[in-house]
Structure formats: C-alpha cells, structure tokens
Amino acid sequence: MKPKLSLLVCLLLIVASCQNKKPKKEVEKEDVSANLLQYAKNLRIFDYGSIVKIEIINQEKGAVIFATELVREKRLGNSNSINVPIKKMAALSATQVGMLGKLKAYKHLSATIDKKYIYDKDLKHFIQLKKIHELATETGVSTEQLIASGSKFVLYDDFGTGFTDEDKLKQLGITCIPVGDWQEQHPLGKAEWILLYGYLTGKEKEAKAIFLMIEKNYNKLKEIAKKQKRKPSLISGNLITDIWYAPAKNSYNARLFADAGGKYVYANETSSKPSIEKSMEQILSENKKTEIWINPGFSSKKAIKLHAQKTSLLHPFKTGKVYCYSHNMNLFWERSAIEPHFVLEDLIRIMHPKALPKGKFHFYKKVK
Amino acid sequence: MMSKLNYWLFGGLVIALLLLSWYHLVVSDVNQISLADHFNAVFDFQASKFEHVMAREFRIPRLVIALIAGAGLAVSGMLTQTIFRNPLSDPFVLGINAGAGLAVATGMLSGFSILQSNMGIITLATIGASVFGLLILFFSSFLKNNASLLIVGIMLGSFGGAITSIAQYLSTPESIKSYMIWGLGSLQQVNFNQIALIVSTFVALIFCTLFLIKSLNALILGEAQAELLGIRVKRNRVLILLLASSLAGLITAFCGPIAFVGLAIPNLCRMLFRTQNHLTLLVANVLVGAIFLVICDILIQMIQTTIHIPINAFTSILGAPFVIFIIIKRWS
Numbered sequence: 001m002k003p004k005l006s007l008l009v010c011l012l013l014i015v016a017s018c019q020n021k022k023p024k025k026e027v028e029k030e031d032v033s034a035n036l037l038q039y040a041k042n043l044r045i046f047d048y049g050s051i052v053k054i055e056i057i058n059q060e061k062g063a064v065i066f067a068t069e070l071v072r073e074k075r076l077g078n079s080n081s082i083n084v085p086i087k088k089m090a091a092l093s094a095t096q097v098g099m100l101g102k103l104k105a106y107k108h109l110s111a112t113i114d115k116k117y118i119y120d121k122d123l124k125h126f127i128q129l130k131k132i133h134e135l136a137t138e139t140g141v142s143t144e145q146l147i148a149s150g151s152k153f154v155l156y157d158d159f160g161t162g163f164t165d166e167d168k169l170k171q172l173g174i175t176c177i178p179v180g181d182w183q184e185q186h187p188l189g190k191a192e193w194i195l196l197y198g199y200l201t202g203k204e205k206e207a208k209a210i211f212l213m214i215e216k217n218y219n220k221l222k223e224i225a226k227k228q229k230r231k232p233s234l235i236s237g238n239l240i241t242d243i244w245y246a247p248a249k250n251s252y253n254a255r256l257f258a259d260a261g262g263k264y265v266y267a268n269e270t271s272s273k274p275s276i277e278k279s280m281e282q283i284l285s286e287n288k289k290t291e292i293w294i295n296p297g298f299s300s301k302k303a304i305k306l307h308a309q310k311t312s313l314l315h316p317f318k319t320g321k322v323y324c325y326s327h328n329m330n331l332f333w334e335r336s337a338i339e340p341h342f343v344l345e346d347l348i349r350i351m352h353p354k355a356l357p358k359g360k361f362h363f364y365k366k367v368k
Numbered sequence: 369m370m371s372k373l374n375y376w377l378f379g380g381l382v383i384a385l386l387l388l389s390w391y392h393l394v395v396s397d398v399n400q401i402s403l404a405d406h407f408n409a410v411f412d413f414q415a416s417k418f419e420h421v422m423a424r425e426f427r428i429p430r431l432v433i434a435l436i437a438g439a440g441l442a443v444s445g446m447l448t449q450t451i452f453r454n455p456l457s458d459p460f461v462l463g464i465n466a467g468a469g470l471a472v473a474t475g476m477l478s479g480f481s482i483l484q485s486n487m488g489i490i491t492l493a494t495i496g497a498s499v500f501g502l503l504i505l506f507f508s509s510f511l512k513n514n515a516s517l518l519i520v521g522i523m524l525g526s527f528g529g530a531i532t533s534i535a536q537y538l539s540t541p542e543s544i545k546s547y548m549i550w551g552l553g554s555l556q557q558v559n560f561n562q563i564a565l566i567v568s569t570f571v572a573l574i575f576c577t578l579f580l581i582k583s584l585n586a587l588i589l590g591e592a593q594a595e596l597l598g599i600r601v602k603r604n605r606v607l608i609l610l611l612a613s614s615l616a617g618l619i620t621a622f623c624g625p626i627a628f629v630g631l632a633i634p635n636l637c638r639m640l641f642r643t644q645n646h647l648t649l650l651v652a653n654v655l656v657g658a659i660f661l662v663i664c665d666i667l668i669q670m671i672q673t674t675i676h677i678p679i680n681a682f683t684s685i686l687g688a689p690f691v692i693f694i695i696i697k698r699w700s
Contacts, residue, residue, distance in 0.1 A: 241552040243676040277676055280556065281426055285399050288418065302481075307549060309559050310425060 039189035042180035043196060051081075052199055056178055058160055065158065066178050070199055082153075082175065085202030090133075090151035092141060095181060097123060098334035099194050102210060105201040111135050111149035119330035147172060153200075155179050183274075185250055187259070187340035188215055194338055210338075217341035218259075221348060225261030228352045233263045234292040235283070235316070237275070239308040244278040251275065253295070256340070260347035261355075265290055280310050287314060292321045292350060299327040301367055322367040323350050332363045374641050374648060381655040385435075388662045392431050393423075395669050401427060429558040434665045435658040436570050437555065437623050438633075440615045442657025443577065445630025446637070446649055447612035450584050451605050452508060455638075455694060456518060458630035459616035462504050463524030464497045467613075468620040469551065470528040471496025476547045477539040490569075494617035500524055501613035505605060553624035553680030555665055566622060573615050577650060580608055584646040626661075626680050628687025633657045635694050660686075 036045045046053040056066040069081040090111035091097050097112055101120050111133035115124050126132045133149035135141045143165040146154065151174060156163045158178035163169070166176045181193040191214050198207020236253055237246035247253035247264075248271040257264040265287060269276045278286075293316035298304045301322070305312050316322050325332040336343050342362035348355055350364060393406055401419050408414075409423035445458040452462075459465050471492040475483030482488050507520045536544050550557075558566065583604040586594035591601050619626065637652040638644075664682050671677070677685075 239549075241549055241554045241678050242556045279396075279672055279676070281396060281399060281422065284422070285418070309557065313421065313425060 037192050039186045040184055040192040042183055043193055045195055084200055086153050086200050088151050089153040092156045094333035095337045096155050098338050099197045102338045103197055103203050103206055105203055108201045110151045117330055119334045153177060157182060185252055187256055188218055190337045191340050214341055218344055221341055221344045222259045224355055225348050228261045228355055231261055231263040232291045232351050233265060234294055235265050235287050235290045236294045238296045239280055244283045245275040248274055248276045256347060260344055260351055262351045284313060290315055292316050294323055296322055296324050297326060323364045324367050325363040327365050336363060385655060385659050389431055392662050392666050393427050395666050424560045429560055429563055430555050432563050433555050433558040434661045436566055437619045438629060438657035438661030439654040440570055440619045441629040442633035442653035444612045444615040446634040446653045447608050449634050450587055451608050452517060455635055460627045460630060462521035464501045464613055464616050465620055465625045466525040466528030467500025468493040468497040468617045469625055470532050473532040473535055473547050477535045490621040493621035494614050497613035497617035498610055501609045505609050550624045552678045553626050555623055555679050558622050569618055573611055577611055581646045588644045627684045629683055632687040632690045633660055
C-alpha cells in the first residue's frame with residue numbers, strides 16, 4: 001500500500017505544480033482583454049481563429065455558468081467543445097427567435113415556442129409546414145417533445161435555475177445553453193448577443209456587420225437626442241396589485257429613456273433588483289406634473305382603467321400622453337432586443353416629436 | 369339576553385373600530401392628509417386640491433372596503449359554519465370563492481366589455497359564488513361527515529382553478545394580466561363612486577340576515593330539532609347559503625379572493641362572546657371582522673416602505689396559525 005500511496009502523492013504534487021506555473025489571474029486578464037464584446041456583461045467571446053471560446057455569465061451569481069469552445073467543422077475538439085455551425089437547435093424565447101431571424105438562420109432551428117407567441121411570418125410558415133417543431137412556452141416545454149424534435153442544442157433564458165431535466169438531456173447528448181441577454185442593462189449589450197448566434201450558426205461575419213450597423217444607428221440617434229434642449233419628464237411601469245413597479249437606475253429601460261433625451265422621474269433610484277417598488281399614492285404625489293407615461297403594459301385606456309382604475313388620475317393619462325408597445329407584443333419581444341435603435345427612435349419621437357424627420361413608430365403606439 | 373360583559377365587549381369593539389378607522393385614514397406617511405381634508409373631500413370636494421383627491425380616491429375607499437370586506441367575509445363564514453355545523457367551513461375552504469373567481473375569470477377573459485364592467489364583475493361573482501354554494505349544499509345532503517364536505521369544497525376549488533387555468537391559456541395576455549392581478553387580492557381597487565353601491569348592497573344583505581336569525585339559532589340544534597321548532601329547514605338553508613354566497617361574491621368582486629377572514633373571525637367571535645345567539649354573533653362578526661381587516665391594512669401600510677405584502681397573503685399569515693389552533697383545540 002505504501003509505495004502506491006507515495007506514488008499517488010507524487011502525482012498530485014506534479015499536477016499541482018504544473019497548475020501553479022500558469023497563475024489563474026493572468027489567464028483571466030488576458031482573456032478579458034481579448035473579449036470581442038464591448039457592451040454585453042453576461043457574455044464573453046474570444047475568437048482564437050480555429051477555436052472560439054464562449055463564456056456565459058450570471059451577474060447575480062457572479063460566476064461563469066456556461067463555457068465552451070466552438071470548433072469549426074471537421075476539426076477535432078475536446079469533449080466539451082461544440083462543432084459549428086450547429087444544425088439542430090431549439091430556441092425557447094421570442095428574443096432568441098428574433099436574433100436568428102435577423103441572421104436569416106432559421107434553417108439551424110429545429111424547434112421553437114408556441115406559434116401564438118411568434119411574429120415572424122416566415123417562421124410561422126415553417127412551423128405550419130412542420131419543418132420546425134412547435135413546443136409549448138419555455139416554462140412548460142415537454143422534455144419528450146423536445147427530444148422528439150431532434151434538437152441537439154437548447155437555448156433557454158437563464159433565470160439562475162438551469163433548464164428542466166438538463167442532466168437527463170445531457171445524457172442524451174443534448175446541450176443546454178443559458179441565455180442571459182434579458183439581464184443586460186445596456187440596449188447595445190442586449191443586441192450584442194447576436195454574435196453568439198452568429199458564431200453558433202457560422203454566420204459570425206454577418207452578425208458582426210449587423211451589430212456594427214445597429215451600434216452606428218443607435219449612437220447617431222443618441223447624439224440627436226442629446227442635442228435637444230428640453231427634456232420631458234416621464235414615468236414608466238404600472239401597478240401590479242397595489243405595487244407600482246418602475247425601472248430602477250441602471251436598468252435597460254432607464255438607459256433607453258436617458259439616451260432618448262427624457263427626464264425619467266426615478267432615474268436616480270437604485271435597487272438590488274432591476275425595478276423599484278412604489279405605492280400608487282407615492283406615484284401620484286411624485287408625478288403631479290410628469291408629462292409622459294411609457295409602458296403601462298396595456299394597449300388601450302379602457303384596459304388600463306379596467307386593470308387599475310386609479311392610474312387614470314395620472315397627469316399623462318388625462319393629457320393622453322401614454323405610449324406602449326402592447327398592441328403587438330410578439331413584434332416587440334421578437335425584435336426589440338436586436339433592433340434597439342428602432343426602440344430608441346420610437347422613444348425620441350415620443351419625447352421630441354420634432355427632432356426626427358416624419359416617420360412612423362416601429363414598436364410603440366399612443367394608447368387611446 | 370346578552371350578558372353585561374358582552375355589552376362591555378361591544379362597547380370596546382365600537383371604540384376600537386372608530387380609533388382604528390381614524391388611524392387607518394392618517395397612518396400613511398406618503399402624504400399628510402388631515403381629518404378635515406377627509407371631511408371636505410366628501411362634502412366639499414375640489415378636484416384641483418391634491419389632498420382632496422388623495423382622500424377621496426385613496427384613503428376613504430380603502431378604509432370603507434376594508435371595513436366592509438372584513439365584516440362581510442366574517443358574516444359569510446359565520447353563516448356557512450352554522451348551516452354546515454362545521455367550524456372549519458368558510459367561503460374560501462368550501463370553494464365558494466373559487467366559484468366567484470371562475471365566473472369573474474370567464475367574464476374578464478371573455479373580452480366582452482359588459483362582463484368586464486363593475487356591475488358585470490359583481491353579478492358574475494355573485495352568480496359564481498351562489499352556484500358553487502348550491503353545489504356544496506347539494507353534496508352536503510349526501511354526506512354525513514363534515515370532513516368529507518370540506519374535501520368536496522377543496523375539490524370544487526381545484527376544479528374551478530383548473531377551468532380558470534384553461535381559460536387563461538386561451539385568452540389574450542392583457543386579459544390574463546388583469547385577471548391574475550385581480551386574483552392576488554387588493555383593497556385599493558375600489559373608487560369613491562363605487563362606495564354607495566358596495567355599502568348599500570352590504571347593508572341590504574345584512575338586513576336580510578336579520579330575518580334568518582331564528583333559523584340560524586335553531587339550526588345549531590340540528591335539522592330535526594329545527595323542524596320541530598317550525599323552521600322550514602330546506603328553504604332556509606338555501607336562503608342562508610345564498611346570503612353567504614352573495615356576501616362572499618360582493619367582496620370577491622371588488623377585492624379579489626381574501627383568505628382566512630371568513631374562517632378565523634367567526635370562531636374568534638364564538639370564543640370571545642361565548643354564545644350561540646346569532647344576533648349577538650352577527651354584530652360581533654361585523655365588528656371583529658372589520659377591525660381585523662383594518663388592522664391588517666394598517667400593518668401593511670406601516671411596513672410598505674420595507675416590503676409590499678398583498679392583503680390576501682397578509683390575512684393568511686395571521687389567519688393560518690389561528691385556524692391550526694382551532695383544529696388542535698377541537699380534535700385533540
């Protein structure tokens with residue numbers, strides 16, 4: 001026993017000494033500087049030519065929750081690597097579908113959500129032809145249906161709990177990829193996730209070109225909004241039972257409102273969550289003269305009143321300056337993440353009607 | 369005849385109710401609104417005055433619905449406990465609230481504006497509650513065991529919940545959102561213009577209950593004894609259940625489902641007043657129910673800067689330990 005034990009100890013020491021030669025911090029430092037992404041906080045992509053390293057981060061956990069190496073076809077990778085382009089993936093949220101649609105990459109899709117949540121006509125057509133399997137909503141996806149769809153990869157929204165039956169799916173050779181784009185605070189950070197879809201489908205050049213165009217347009221619009229002298233005051237959110245949830249400082253929406261040249265009432269209120277909570281009394285007393293109400297969550301004044309009558313006491317409700325995207329939610333959820341410049345354009349049109357040449361809203365509509 | 373102690377108790381409850389109502393009006397530190405502002409908001413309302421709007425649209429309706437909901441649910445619970453001779457019966461446990469919820473869900477998710485109006489919701493809630501109440505009454509004629517009846521009530525509740533879920537699946541996101549929010553329960557959805565309707569309906573239902581006091585007192589002795597006393601048991605049981613369902617339906621329509629008040633308060637009143645006289649119990653339930661819900665809402669307002677708790681969750685937190693206590697006391 002003794003010689004065996006000493007051999008084991010020696011081996012462990014050798015392994016440990018080898019690991020010590022490359023300090024962990026240095027590796028991280030080098031990696032971070034090589035990250036292709038500029039705005040996204042939950043995704044890192046390192047393109048080393050033949051190998052592309054992907055890291056998906058959960059900010060709440062402060063950890064990398066998914067890491068893999070993408071190996072371009074016909075090269076051998078390790079057991080954790082993925083050969084790209086991947087052909088059969090299931091996309092379980094409208095935002096993911098929107099990104100793939102923007103890349104014209106539906107042929108890589110094997111399954112997706114219930115078509116009643118889909119806006120894109122082409123995708124609906126593919127679903128009707130049964131070229132793409134229709135699953136239920138993300139939270140209600142049947143594992144058996146998912147397996148039957150032949151999907152080898154599952155893209156799901158990361159809520160910090162992993163995907164249902166992830167371990168069982170792994171045994172069947174199905175890889176689950178968490179997507180944390182919805183947690184991005186910067187609108188361009190959300191859009192930057194298109195690079196992940198680009199690398200997965202072998203369309204990284206197209207993805208980079210699309211993102212550059214988005215970034216350019218977004219920043220151009222932001223500059224126009226910046227030049228506006230008057231910043232109209234605005235409020236966002238609505239009551240859920242007796243609590244008004246409004247975007248907190250550093251949230252995605254607060255950023256958009258600021259970039260659109262608006263004076264968001266709660267722009268400086270922080271919270272550990274993406275939203276702050278207020279009572280309706282607080283909302284009314286703090287918004288006596290607020291001019292615009294964005295995102296009430298309903299497409300008509302009648303629906304807003306039915307949902308919470310007291311919100312009709314808000315000044316913008318009386319003056320009619322209420323705007324929302326709820327008349328076409330599928331369009332908004334599918335496209336807004338990948339078209340943040342259009343969201344910004346809409347918001348600028350709402351806040352500064354004369355700042356841009358005449359045009360139509362992309363997502364928003366006046367609530368009547 | 370009421371004992372002297374009970375007179376003192378009633379006196380104390382009335383004073384407590386008045387003090388708590390006053391405190392409820394002024395407790396919120398969001399806006400300082402005096403009692404004079406409240407008075408003027410009712411009798412000399414000026415829409416341009418912020419304090420008047422706050423008092424008229426927020427504080428007064430919230431207080432009134434807290435009083436009515438607490439009293440109404442407690443009386444409804446007392447009525448169901450008497451006709452089923454079961455201290456664990458209440459509109460929530462028996463599935464009557466689920467009936468109201470199912471009917472309201474059908475209306476709200478249907479997309480028909482007439483069913484989504486205030487009157488539509490009240491009518492639907494009352495019909496739904498009454499239908500489920502009558503179903504419970506029907507099943508009770510086959511069941512001798514109180515526990516079985518409670519299980520039937522729970523099953524009816526599950527059935528109602530399942531149908532509502534299917535209806536939600538087939539509805540638009542906006543309708544679903546409205547219904548789900550209603551389902552969480554709230555004392556802040558009522559506005560000033562609705563108060564007259566709510567109060568008059570409540571008073572009418574309580575007035576009708578007064579005519580059934582004799583039957584309620586007799587039913588405590590059992591159906592056979594009640595019939596010997598000349599009570600038309602079958603007819604009166606239906607009437608009592610319709611009253612209980614209407615009260616539960618009225619409250620559920622305006623506040624969403626609120627649990628445990630109808631279960632805990634009638635038991636508390638019996639313990640406090642030590643009587644089976646339903647006239648005494650009726651007044652006691654009105655007072656104690658109203659006080660209970662006003663206290664709950666005051667506490668919610670006091671902690672709202674730290675945490676927002678829906679009224680339904682709060683009544684359950686306070687009510688659940690009390691119900692466990694009743695069960696242990698009765699069956700240990």
